[in-house]
Amino acid sequence: MTTVTNGVNVQALLEAREVLKGAPEAAQFTWRASSKWQHGVHSEITIENYFGLGQEQSHKKESVFQADHPEVFAATDNGITPIEYLLVGLASCLSAGVASVAENRGIQLRSVESVVEGAHDIRGILGADSDVRNGFNDIKVTFTIDADASKEDIEALVAQSQKRSAVFDALTNPTNVTVEVA
Amino acid sequence: MKGNAIERVTTVVIGAGHAGLAASHFLSERSVDHVVLERGEVANSWRRERWDSLRLLTPNWQSRLPGLRYEGPDPDGYLTVREVTEFIERFAKVSRAPVRSGVNVTSVRRADDGYQVATSRGEIRCRAVVIASGACNRPSVPPLKDAVPESVKQLTPFDYRDPATLPDGGVLVVGASATGVQLAAELARAGRPVTLAVGEHVRLPRTYRGRDVLWWMDAAGVWDQRYDEIDDLTRARRLPSPQLVGTPERSTLDLNALSSMGVALVGRLAAVRDGRALFSGGLRNVFSLADLKLGRLLDGFDDWARTGGRDDEVDSPERFAPTRVPESARLQLDLGSGEIRALVWATGFRPDYGWLDVPVVDAKGQLQQTGGVVDDSPGLYALGLPMLRKRKSTFIYGIEDDARAVIDHLARYLAGTGWA
Numbered sequence: 118m119t120t121v122t123n124g125v126n127v128q129a130l131l132e133a134r135e136v137l138k139g140a141p142e143a144a145q146f147t148w149r150a151s152s153k154w155q156h157g158v159h160s161e162i163t164i165e166n167y168f169g170l171g172q173e174q175s176h177k178k179e180s181v182f183q184a185d186h187p188e189v190f191a192a193t194d195n196g197i198t199p200i201e202y203l204l205v206g207l208a209s210c211l212s213a214g215v216a217s218v219a220e221n222r223g224i225q226l227r228s229v230e231s232v233v234e235g236a237h238d239i240r241g242i243l244g245a246d247s248d249v250r251n252g253f254n255d256i257k258v259t260f261t262i263d264a265d266a267s268k269e270d271i272e273a274l275v276a277q278s279q280k281r282s283a284v285f286d287a288l289t290n291p292t293n294v295t296v297e298v299a
Numbered sequence: 300m301k302g303n304a305i306e307r308v309t310t311v312v313i314g315a316g317h318a319g320l321a322a323s324h325f326l327s328e329r330s331v332d333h334v335v336l337e338r339g340e341v342a343n344s345w346r347r348e349r350w351d352s353l354r355l356l357t358p359n360w361q362s363r364l365p366g367l368r369y370e371g372p373d374p375d376g377y378l379t380v381r382e383v384t385e386f387i388e389r390f391a392k393v394s395r396a397p398v399r400s401g402v403n404v405t406s407v408r409r410a411d412d413g414y415q416v417a418t419s420r421g422e423i424r425c426r427a428v429v430i431a432s433g434a435c436n437r438p439s440v441p442p443l444k445d446a447v448p449e450s451v452k453q454l455t456p457f458d459y460r461d462p463a464t465l466p467d468g469g470v471l472v473v474g475a476s477a478t479g480v481q482l483a484a485e486l487a488r489a490g491r492p493v494t495l496a497v498g499e500h501v502r503l504p505r506t507y508r509g510r511d512v513l514w515w516m517d518a519a520g521v522w523d524q525r526y527d528e529i530d531d532l533t534r535a536r537r538l539p540s541p542q543l544v545g546t547p548e549r550s551t552l553d554l555n556a557l558s559s560m561g562v563a564l565v566g567r568l569a570a571v572r573d574g575r576a577l578f579s580g581g582l583r584n585v586f587s588l589a590d591l592k593l594g595r596l597l598d599g600f601d602d603w604a605r606t607g608g609r610d611d612e613v614d615s616p617e618r619f620a621p622t623r624v625p626e627s628a629r630l631q632l633d634l635g636s637g638e639i640r641a642l643v644w645a646t647g648f649r650p651d652y653g654w655l656d657v658p659v660v661d662a663k664g665q666l667q668q669t670g671g672v673v674d675d676s677p678g679l680y681a682l683g684l685p686m687l688r689k690r691k692s693t694f695i696y697g698i699e700d701d702a703r704a705v706i707d708h709l710a711r712y713l714a715g716t717g718w719a
Contacts, residue, residue, distance in 0.1 A: 273591045279584040280499075289580035290569040 125220040214278025318683025319431035321702035323396040354545035377545025388540040421660035437649035462489035468640030476539035478647030498567035509614035522691035586622035631662035671705040
């Protein structure tokens with residue numbers, strides 16, 4: 118039997134699954150991003166801490182993201198557009214899922230690439246047509262995967278990664294959002 | 300004391316459906332003194348909790364109970380609800396089961412070296428109890444039912460008899476397992492505009508290579524897989540029933556068939572907010588998951604036929620078109636607009652153990668048991684639950700092996716404690 122090395126510690130994940138079955142309170146996580154308006158439509162977002170496994174946790178280091186809008190929006194383009202961050206989230210979540218499922222199923226991956234396209238009618242956010250929604254109308258993800266597996270097995274990897282994806286769920290299902298002024 | 304005396308019986312069987320009667324059959328065979336308590340009549344759920352057009356999913360040649368089998372003219376057909384009821388009634392008669400009808404069990408609790416069963420007709424003390432009260436006592440309806448506007452009539456499959464049960468107009472059927480697809484098809488044929496909310500589902504053709512798909516499952520040994528050989532048993536037991544219907548035409552009732560009938564497919568019902576039903580945008584993926592799983596199943600059948608030299612008995616291999624994705628599946632539906640007049644919750648069923656005062660039910664409402672032997676409660680047994688001991692436990696014909704094994708365990712338990 119050849120050893121599959123996609124670099125995912127599946128054993129740890131499977132063990133965590135067993136432990137958390139009996140400890141649902143430890144499974145409650147809160148992810149946290151802090152944003153600071155800079156100028157115009159440019160904001161800077163930092164992420165360092167989160168809550169999980171019953172206590173405050175920290176990433177190894179703080180990450181800083183610039184969010185702005187492009188010049189065609191008459192903006193300064195100091196960073197990607199907020200809605201593009203959703204594509205970042207979806208692509209990375211599905212890729213992580215593909216790698217994890219492949220590891221679990223003993224499939225060696227050689228390369229996993231994806232292109233995520235979000236169709237967006239900006240008349241919504243501009244208020245040009247009240248029948249047009251603000252968000253994406255459609256999102257399309259195209260994976261190109263080179264792996265030791267049949268086409269069907271690769272399709273099954275991609276399907277299973279969607280089934281277990283946090284971001285796929287967050288984008289395809291409604292979520293309650295509360296926005297308050299502190 | 301007369302009238303208040305506690306009756307003593309060695310074993311009490313709860314429920315006179317196919318499972319309880321099969322238990323009784325093997326208890327009688329071993330001369331274990333017992334009674335079968337039935338809240339209504341024999342085969343009560345089949346009489347009162349099923350819709351009119353329902354037929355079994357299993358072909359008639361699979362309709363067998365210990366010492367009784369289908370002997371009619373149509374082995375490839377599917378029994379109607381009435382025929383199932385008669386079949387189970389006949390079983391009760393030939394096995395001379397000591398059934399007490401109209402006896403409601405209100406409590407089962409531990410007492411001394413056995414159990415005390417409280418019923419609407421008095422108390423019974425026994426050494427062993429076989430719970431055969433069924434897996435589908437109550438429809439499971441999600442909490443979002445409370446957000447559905449009052450103008451929409453909500454029904455469960457227990458309320459549904461035929462399309463006339465519903466007010467005129469559009470219908471939203473939630474759930475695409477066997478129940479959901481069957482009701483959606485029947486309502487569409489009755490001329491109703493039907494929207495079907497589809498989550499994860501199990502797609503099956505009715506026939507494959509000229510044989511009933513359940514013949515393949517049976518012949519290839521899928522149904523005989525034991526509970527302790529199944530990777531994730533909890534998940535397997537929670538699997539929705541397959542998209543199948545038993546009709547004289549032996550037709551396939553998958554989502555493509557429903558689309559062709561004009562049923563509008565939408566994603567899983569995710570929320571009802573401000574009177575609007577919101578559906579998941581993940582419809583494509585639930586189609587992919589089901590199509591891929593079907594492909595793997597058929598590959599397995601083909602391998603089995605080839606390696607077992609059975610290719611000549613069956614038609615050539617075939618593959619089915621992928622599930623067609625609607626050009627633009629709706630993501631929301633205004634339930635207050637009048638477009639939808641009725642909503643049918645085809646969202647599964649659950650057992651009811653409200654009367655069981657023994658701590659053997661888990662947080663999800665399932666009996667904690669291993670192959671029909673209830674965990675940590677000597678003398679307590681279960682029969683007639685999905686995948687109890689084998690995959691085929693879900694079906695009527697699966698009960699014979701299960702009941703034999705469980706009653707064998709029960710008899711050894713009684714013998715070991717100086718009883719029976």
